Amino acid sequence: MALEPGDGPEELVATLRSLDRDPAVHAVLVEHPLPAPFDFFRAVDELRPEKDVDGVGARNLGRLVGQRPVHVPAVARAALAIARHYHLPLDGETTAVVGRSTTVGLPLALLLASPPPGGNAAVTVLHSRSGELARRLAGARTIFSCVGRPGLLDRTNVPEGAHVVDVGLSSVPDPDRPGSQLAVGDADPRALDGWAGSLSPVPGGVGPVTVAELMASTVRAWRSLVRGEGVA
Amino acid sequence: MALEPGDGPEELVATLRSLDRDPAVHAVLVEHPLPAPFDFFRAVDELRPEKDVDGVGARNLGRLVGQRPVHVPAVARAALAIARHYHLPLDGETTAVVGRSTTVGLPLALLLASPPPGGNAAVTVLHSRSGELARRLAGARTIFSCVGRPGLLDRTNVPEGAHVVDVGLSSVPDPDRPGSQLAVGDADPRALDGWAGSLSPVPGGVGPVTVAELMASTVRAWRSLVRGEGVA
Numbered sequence: 001m002a003l004e005p006g007d008g009p010e011e012l013v014a015t016l017r018s019l020d021r022d023p024a025v026h027a028v029l030v031e032h033p034l035p036a037p038f039d040f041f042r043a044v045d046e047l048r049p050e051k052d053v054d055g056v057g058a059r060n061l062g063r064l065v066g067q068r069p070v071h072v073p074a075v076a077r078a079a080l081a082i083a084r085h086y087h088l089p090l091d092g093e094t095t096a097v098v099g100r101s102t103t104v105g106l107p108l109a110l111l112l113a114s115p116p117p118g119g120n121a122a123v124t125v126l127h128s129r130s131g132e133l134a135r136r137l138a139g140a141r142t143i144f145s146c147v148g149r150p151g152l153l154d155r156t157n158v159p160e161g162a163h164v165v166d167v168g169l170s171s172v173p174d175p176d177r178p179g180s181q182l183a184v185g186d187a188d189p190r191a192l193d194g195w196a197g198s199l200s201p202v203p204g205g206v207g208p209v210t211v212a213e214l215m216a217s218t219v220r221a222w223r224s225l226v227r228g229e230g231v232a
Numbered sequence: 233m234a235l236e237p238g239d240g241p242e243e244l245v246a247t248l249r250s251l252d253r254d255p256a257v258h259a260v261l262v263e264h265p266l267p268a269p270f271d272f273f274r275a276v277d278e279l280r281p282e283k284d285v286d287g288v289g290a291r292n293l294g295r296l297v298g299q300r301p302v303h304v305p306a307v308a309r310a311a312l313a314i315a316r317h318y319h320l321p322l323d324g325e326t327t328a329v330v331g332r333s334t335t336v337g338l339p340l341a342l343l344l345a346s347p348p349p350g351g352n353a354a355v356t357v358l359h360s361r362s363g364e365l366a367r368r369l370a371g372a373r374t375i376f377s378c379v380g381r382p383g384l385l386d387r388t389n390v391p392e393g394a395h396v397v398d399v400g401l402s403s404v405p406d407p408d409r410p411g412s413q414l415a416v417g418d419a420d421p422r423a424l425d426g427w428a429g430s431l432s433p434v435p436g437g438v439g440p441v442t443v444a445e446l447m448a449s450t451v452r453a454w455r456s457l458v459r460g461e462g463v464a
Contacts, residue, residue: 041298062294065342066273066334094368100345102298110297113332113357122368124356125345135371136326136354 009038016046027053027221029214032103041102050224053217056103064110067118070224071217076108078209079144079165080119082200088163089141095121096137098153098186099146104167108144133157145186154191163197167206241270248278259285259453261446264335273334282456285449288335296342299350302456303449308340310441311376311397312351314432320395321373327353328369330385330418331378336399340376365389377418386423395429399438 003015012034019025028051032040044057052060055071063069083090095112099105105125112119126136128147134157137143145153146167153164168186185202192199200206235247244266251257260283264272276289284292287303295301315322327344331337337357344351358368360379366389369375377385378399385396400418417434424431432438 041300058292058294058298059290060294061297062290062292065293065297065338066290068273106297106342106345109357110338113338113359122356122358124354125341126354127345139367139371 009043012038012043013046016043020047020051023225025051026225027051027218029054030056032056050221053221054103054214055107055217061102061107064107064114067114071221072111073103073107074214074217075104075167075206075210076111077213077217078206079108079167080111081209081213082165082206083119083142083144083163086163086198088165088198090119090121091116093121093141094124094139095119096124096126096140096143097146098126098133098137098143099148099167100125100127101146105146108146108167112144137162147186149186150184151186151188153187155195158187158192158196160195161197164192164199165206166200166202169202169207241275244270244275245278248275252279252283255457257283258457259283259450261286262288264288282453285453286335286446287339287449293334293339296339296346299346303453304343305335305339306446306449307336307399307438307442308343309445309449310438311340311399312343313441313445314397314438315351315374315376315395318395318430320397320430322351322353323348325353325373326356326371327351328356328358328372328375329378330358330365330369330375331380331399332357332359333378337378340378340399344376369394379418381418382416383418383420385419387427390419390424390428392427393429396424396431397438398432398434401434401439 003011016028019028028047030040030044034040044052047057049057049059049063049070053071055073060071064072097105097109097112109123109125112121113123126133137157138159140159140162142163143158144165144167148168148170150170150172158164164187166185166187170184171181172184174180174182183203187199189199235243248260251260260279262272262276266272276284279289281289281291281295281302285303287305292303296304329337329341329344341355341357344353345355358365369389370391372391372394374395375390376397376399380400380402382402382404390396396419398417398419402416403413404416406412406414415435419431421431
């Protein structure tokens, strides 16, 4: 069942319901944000947890709170995987997540706060209303930024030696190529050079690892649905 | 459909499925923890979100992450209601939740981090592995403790003037009445007297407010199911 130009929210819901029933389909990803009047969460909740491969439906997010996840949002898995790969301080350490979005900041905070294989960290969730970022980040050894605000993190708020995993993604005009856009993260890499313990780049950091994690989740979904194996 | 002594997990699941279908039933609470081999979460997930009145099923917890809750666990609502009633510092303030359980600590942290009517706070989730409680609580203006460990909070780790909402509940032998038990919280009230900004008592604090919040949620469930009104 394919969507046509002009189809509305009901057609999207019906399409996802049909994909959920189709035994030849093992994983479904709904790109978002969706424009009004589409309701992303209503649509994705049509999927059974095993097919909701990016783990953003209510049942998958609830199972993440319950520390018995089926699929965890790939971007959160990617941020944790990068931190683990480079042995950044997590277990029992003070860790900050800047941004409280449903599909990125909060799932990442829950994953970092979970017992192993989660981050097992002491996690602080900050958001645009919890100002005074410098004071609140003072004790953080690893910072995950998921806001989408270029230049948010620099020497004025990142503690010297702290590690930054940059989950932000924004487009800004390219100063060297008028009319072109550059992809940038939340951190100012020039300001943090020689100051932060480490900084994951944008582009080329969390983004490609997210794609890899999503493919891994897709294989797990197939295993679960076809072979009856557990997803986790 | 009533459960009989000797019934097992399958009968519990069947009972909840039956209650979920019964139009004369508007709200169901499953007491927990359940002894093995019962699986509390598997059982409660048989309920539609509107009937899962304590908001502990995966769909309700997921909708809390999604900041579009149907029912929020009553104990989390109660802790927030007490903090609001006494005008404790929350909005944009450094707030700590000690304990990361699925039914208490994590839902409370999510509710405190949510935009209004949530707490809109900068929330730190601490747990038994994030030691050095004193250092981690240093900047907290309001502390919610949900561990169930008597004497956990005293002058050595609560900052002077900080407010403590005590969500912990434990039984200890009553020194004045041999053979009897006393209900106590996580905080040591004698140690914090004249030190903490305020301390909610145990018993007589979060407990009775939780009962009131559960009754309020039950009325909302009835309104939603019978009148078709939104729950929130």
